[in-house]
Amino acid sequence: DVKVTQSSRYLVKRTGEKVFLECVQDMDHENMFWYRQDPGLGLRLIYFSYDVKMKEKGDIPEGYSVSREKKERFSLILESASTNQTSMYLCASSSLTGDSPLHFGNGTRLTVT
Amino acid sequence: TQLLEQSPQFLSIQEGENLTVYCNSSSVFSSLQWYRQEPGEGPVLLVTVVTGGEVKKLKRLTFQFGDARKDSSLHITAAQPGDTGLYLCAGESGGYNKLIFGAGTRLAVHP
Numbered sequence: 001d002v003k004v005t006q007s008s009r010y011l012v013k014r015t016g017e018k019v020f021l022e023c024v025q026d027m028d029h030e031n032m033f034w035y036r037q038d039p040g041l042g043l044r045l046i047y048f049s050y051d052v053k054m055k056e057k058g059d060i061p062e063g064y065s066v067s068r069e070k071k072e073r074f075s076l077i078l079e080s081a082s083t084n085q086t087s088m089y090l091c092a093s094s095s096l097t098g099d100s101p102l103h104f105g106n107g108t109r110l111t112v113t
Numbered sequence: 114t115q116l117l118e119q120s121p122q123f124l125s126i127q128e129g130e131n132l133t134v135y136c137n138s139s140s141v142f143s144s145l146q147w148y149r150q151e152p153g154e155g156p157v158l159l160v161t162v163v164t165g166g167e168v169k170k171l172k173r174l175t176f177q178f179g180d181a182r183k184d185s186s187l188h189i190t191a192a193q194p195g196d197t198g199l200y201l202c203a204g205e206s207g208g209y210n211k212l213i214f215g216a217g218t219r220l221a222v223h224p
Contacts, residue, residue, distance in 0.1 A: 004155070031209055042214040042216040043156075043203075043212075045211065045212075045213070059213075092155070094210040095210075099146075099205070099210070101146060106153065107154075
């Protein structure tokens with residue numbers, strides 16, 4: 001069974017802290033994505049990567065960075081956490097084939113106080 | 114900017130009722146995907162529609178892609194409590210299977 005694993009289900013951090021969200025997939029997928037999900041706003045793309053060490057900004061990259069040193073791992077970094085980054089963060093992966101579905105992890109609920 | 118608008122935002126119905134969820138855009142999409150998300154889990158793909166006018170059935174769920182490939186609908190017949198969840202439509206934007214999502218329809222089916 002395909003699997004996308006996010007390292008933490010819940011995180012509580014203080015304003016100004018540096019936060020790392022980790023995601024690992026076991027499907028040898030080329031594409032990996034970070035979305036945030038907020039009520040009434042749906043899923044919004046933060047960053048995505050189509051290959052190792054390659055990254056592209058999504059729709060809301062401000063305040064975030066990413067790292068992809070290995071194909072299976074995609075990390076989201078909040079350089080200095082702020083309260084408006086309190087959200088559910090979802091990692092996903094897909095193959096390069098057109099119309100391939102996204103496989104999601106179960107999410108990390110981050111609270112910044 | 115491509116946008117997908119879903120309606121209704123919330124739906125609360127009794128078991129056995131029928132319902133339709135809509136996903137509309139002013140933009141043309143090469144395909145649309147429908148996902149369902151249950152509490153505490155990530156979204157899971159239900160179906161992909163590719164051809165304008167296409168209809169796909171998944172048991173009691175019927176998905177339709179508009180002729181102009183700008184809109185889609187999801188119809189559930191005789192809803193059951195197990196259908197409860199958040200339904201999301203998504204369209205590819207800019208290659209690499211990069212999806213934009215609608216805000217979702219939260220469905221509650223009561224026994």
